[in-house]
Amino acid sequence: MQWKFSEEQEAYREALRGWLGDVAGSEQVRGWLGVDGGTPDPGPFEQRLVADGMAGVGIDEELGGQGGGPVELAITAEELARAAAPGSAWLATVLAVPALAGRADLATAALEGGHAALVVAAESQPDGPTTVVVDDAGRLSGAVPRVLGADRAALLVVPATGPHGLGLYAIAAAADGVALTPHRLLDRSRSVADVRLDGVAGELLDVDPGAVLAHVADLAGVLVAADALGAMERMLELAVEYSGQRHQFGVPIGSFQAVKHAAATILVDVEAGRSGVYYAAASVAGGDAERALHAAAVKAQVGAAAGRAADDALTMHGAIGYTWEHDLHLYFKRARLDEQLFGAAAAWNERIADRLALV
Incomplete structure (x- = not known):
């Protein structure tokens, strides 16, 4: 398709x-x-x-x-x-x-x-268990490591459990009792911060927390897969361009069968990934009954394909691909983070298995 x-x-x-x-x-x-x-x-x-x-x-x-x-x-x-x-x-x-x-x-x-940030660990699915608790007075306490974009946000949206179950709470990032510890990643195009809350007053948001977090998980799967798709496409462009410039034995390395096959494999993954990502996005937009399966499939498959493409593109570039002077490393690192962001492929495949009526 x-x-x-x-x-x-x-x-x-x-x-x-x-x-x-x-x-x-x-x-x-x-x-x-x-x-x-x-x-x-x-x-x-x-x-x-x-x-x-x-x-x-x-x-x-x-x-x-x-x-x-x-x-x-x-x-x-x-x-x-x-x-x-x-x-x-x-x-x-x-x-x-x-x-x-x-x-x-x-x-x-x-x-x-x-800017705002949902306070979930960057390596966890957004609708997973939370470590933040809220007391009877609506004060939140707990710690969540490696929250995507928390260092850039003025508002934090925090899933927390309390006497009445799960809720979503809005708190100002600058509020008393909030401590943010930023971390620099190998992928410099993204950032995370540890979030620690110590008796922070929060505003309970008037939404169905389970439904919202399920939707956000589907959206996260689609958008991280789309990010991986963009990085993979650019790595292919860079590799093809370089293979036409670099010569060995008097001919461009792009004429070698192994290089052609590597590029063709990435191209197949790019085209398949694009159809899958946008089908899943439309499924989430339309509230399709199987949207969670579609989102999980593209997160697992496109993320893994981008990881393979990163390795192949690096091999096609040879030694120059390892240097910071060449732009390839920006996309290599981005694709590698996308593999793990909001859960690795194995976690999303488990999500698929849990939702399939196999028995």
Whole structure:
């Protein structure tokens, strides 16, 4: 099956890719990520994304977005990865917004540059168990390691259990009792922070926490797969370009059968991944009964394919691919993080098995 965008979606993809080409070239991205020895600072890109109206695409207008849904969000994720652009603040915010359905003011503030983060460990599925507890007075305590984008967020959305079961709570990242410990990742285009809460007053959000977290898990699976797809596509482009430039035995290495086969394998994975990702995105958007299976399948399969593509692209580049001077390492590291972000392939395959009526 080959996925086809609507005219509006294709126009958005072209506009976003052109915009990223203008504002997020290799030199700018390297500066934001601190690759060439500077201090990492994704702030300028995050501000530009908001100011130029891209950050709210895929979010309901009632929540301060530009309209659209999971398909448009997947387009954004893919294109951000193709540019190796900083992605933590954007992804963390769009995953936190569904919990703010009854608080348009908070959602709008997050989308307009305040940013938000769902307080779950970056290596865990968003609807997994929580380690945060809430007491009778609505005060939250607990610690969650490695929360994606928590260092970029003004608002934290925290799943917590208490006397009345599971709830989702909104707290200010700067509130008394909140401690954030940022960590630098090998993939400099994303960041995480440990979140520790010590008796922090939280606002219980008027949503069904189980339904919201299940939706966010599906959305996370689709968007991380879309990110892996974008990184994989760019690695293929770089590898094909380099294989036409590098010569051995007097001919381009791209003429060697082994190199051709490696490139063809990546291309097959890219095309299959694109159809799967956007089918899953449309399934989540439409509330399909099997949307959780579709999201889990693309997270597991596209993430694993991107990991294989990273290895093959590195092999095709040879020694230059190991250097920080070449851009390949930006995509290699991004693809490797996507394999583990919000759960490795094995965890998502288990999710599929749990939902299939095998017996």
